[in-house]
Amino acid sequence: MSSSNHQESSGSRSWLGEARATILLALPLMAGQVGQMLMALADTVMIGRVGVVPLAASTFANTLLMVPFMFGIGLLACVSIRVSQGRGGKRHEDVKNVLRHGTWLSLAYGICTMLLILALLPFLDRFGQAPEVVAEAPAYLILCAISMVPVMVSIGWKNFGNALNQPWPPFYIQLSGVLCNIGLNWLLIYGHWGFPELGLAGAGWATLISRCLVMLALLLWLKRARSVKEWCPHHWWIRLSGGELKKLLVLGVPVAFQMVCEVGAFAAASLMAGRIGVEALAAHQVALTCASTSFMIPLGVAMAITVRMGEAFGEGQDPKKLHRILTGGWFYGVVFTGASMMVFILCGHWLAGKIVLEPEVIDLAAKLLVIAGLFQLGDGLQVISSSALRGMGDVKLPAWLGVFSYWLVAVPLGAWLAFGRDLGAQGIWWGLAGGLSTAGGLLCVRAWRLASAGPAADAQSA
Known part of the structure; x- marks a missing residue:
C-alpha cells in the first residue's frame, strides 16, 4: 500500500x-x-x-x-x-x-x-x-x-x-x-x-x-x-548542403500549409460576414479581435511544447516522458482557454462595448463571443497537439487534418448555417466552432498515439 x-x-x-x-x-x-x-x-x-x-x-x-x-x-x-x-x-x-x-x-x-x-x-x-x-x-x-x-x-x-x-x-x-x-x-x-x-x-x-x-x-x-x-x-x-535544406523544407512546408489553411478559413469567414452586411462584419471583427488576443496564451504554450517534445524525442526518451509533457500542455491549455471562455460568456457584452459604440453591433458581437467562448477549448487543444506533433517530426498528416477540419467542416458548415439556415454571422461562427473542435479532437488522438510509439515512430513520421 x-x-x-x-x-x-x-x-x-x-x-x-x-x-x-x-x-x-x-x-x-x-x-x-x-x-x-x-x-x-x-x-x-x-x-x-x-x-x-x-x-x-x-x-x-x-x-x-x-x-x-x-x-x-x-x-x-x-x-x-x-x-x-x-x-x-x-x-x-x-x-x-x-x-x-x-x-x-x-x-x-x-x-x-x-x-x-x-x-x-x-x-x-x-x-x-x-x-x-x-x-x-x-x-x-x-x-x-x-x-x-x-x-x-x-x-x-x-x-x-x-x-x-x-x-x-x-x-x-x-x-x-x-x-x-x-x-x-x-x-x-x-x-x-x-x-x-x-x-x-x-x-x-x-x-x-x-x-x-x-x-x-x-x-x-x-x-x-x-x-x-x-x-x-x-x-x-x-x-x-542540398540534403540539409531538403530536411528543413520537408518539415517546414507542411507546417506552413497547415497554418495558411487555418488563416484562410478565418479570412473566408470574414468575406462571408461582409456579404451579410456592415454590422455583421463589424461584429465579426470585434469577436475575432478578442478571440485572437486570448489565443496568444495557448499559442505560447504550444510553442514551448514543440521545443520540449522535440528535445525529449531527440533524447530517445520512453513514451512516459512524452505523455507527461503532452498532458502538461493540455492541462495548461484547458486552464487558460477555460478562463477565456468564462470571460467571453459572462463579459462579452462589456468587452464588445469597449471596442465599438453601435448597440446593434455590440449585441451581435456579444452573441458571437459566446460561441467563441465555447470553441476556446477545441482551439487551444488543436494548437497544442499540433505543436506536440511537430516536435516529434510529424507534420504531413496534421496538415491534411487541417485541410479536412477547416475547409471540409468549418467553411462549408458555416456557409450552410449562415445562408442556408439564415443564422447569419452566428452561423459562420458555429461553423468555425465545428471545425476547430474537429481539429482539436483529431490532433489530440494523433498526438497521444504518436507519443505512445515514442522515438520509434520517427521513421514513420519523417
Whole structure:
C-alpha cells in the first residue's frame, strides 16, 4: 500500500515537474505573442489618428502581407523542430548546420516575399479597393515588403534561441523592437522633434527600421552570448548542403500549409460576414479581435511544447516522458482557454462595448463571443497537439487534418448555417466552432498515439 502511494506520488511529482518546465519556457513566448498583438494595436491607433484613408490603406497592405507572413512563420518552424531534437540528442554539429541553413532559408524566403509583393504593385487596383486607398497604399506597402527580409531572418534566429531553451534574450530583444516601433511611429507619422511628418509612410519606415534593429540585435546575441556559444557555428557562410535544406523544407512546408489553411478559413469567414452586411462584419471583427488576443496564451504554450517534445524525442526518451509533457500542455491549455471562455460568456457584452459604440453591433458581437467562448477549448487543444506533433517530426498528416477540419467542416458548415439556415454571422461562427473542435479532437488522438510509439515512430513520421 505504501509502495503504491510512493509510486503515485513520484509520478505526480514527475508530471508536475514537466508541467513546470513547460510553463517556464512558455512565459516569455506568451509575452512575446501578446507584445506583437499590442504592436499591431498601437499601429492601428496611431495610423487611425491620421485619417480613415491611411488606416484603410494600411489594412489593405497588411492583408496582402498576411498570407506570406503566416506561411513564413510556419516554414521556419522547422528550425525549432530540428534544433530541439538535435539538442536533445547532443548533436552539436547538426544544430550548427540547422542554424546555417535556416538562416539562408529565412533570408531567401524573405527576399522572395519582398519581390512578390513588389511585383503586385501595378495590380493593386484589381483588388476592388477604393481608388484613394489604392493610391495611398504603395508607399507603406513597399517599406513593409522590404521589412519582410529582416523579420523572416529574425523569426528563424528567435526559433533557434527558443529551441535551445533560451527564450528570454530573444523576448527582450523583441520587446525592445516593439517599443522602438512605437517611438519611431510617434516621430515619423506625426513629425515630432523636428522629424518629417510622413503620415502612413512614416509607419512603414518605423516598421522597417525596428525590424532591422531586432535582426542586428539577435545576430549580436548569437555571436557573443555564452549560453548559445557551443551550439553556434564558427563559420556561418559556407557552401550549402542540398540534403540539409531538403530536411528543413520537408518539415517546414507542411507546417506552413497547415497554418495558411487555418488563416484562410478565418479570412473566408470574414468575406462571408461582409456579404451579410456592415454590422455583421463589424461584429465579426470585434469577436475575432478578442478571440485572437486570448489565443496568444495557448499559442505560447504550444510553442514551448514543440521545443520540449522535440528535445525529449531527440533524447530517445520512453513514451512516459512524452505523455507527461503532452498532458502538461493540455492541462495548461484547458486552464487558460477555460478562463477565456468564462470571460467571453459572462463579459462579452462589456468587452464588445469597449471596442465599438453601435448597440446593434455590440449585441451581435456579444452573441458571437459566446460561441467563441465555447470553441476556446477545441482551439487551444488543436494548437497544442499540433505543436506536440511537430516536435516529434510529424507534420504531413496534421496538415491534411487541417485541410479536412477547416475547409471540409468549418467553411462549408458555416456557409450552410449562415445562408442556408439564415443564422447569419452566428452561423459562420458555429461553423468555425465545428471545425476547430474537429481539429482539436483529431490532433489530440494523433498526438497521444504518436507519443505512445515514442522515438520509434520517427521513421514513420519523417
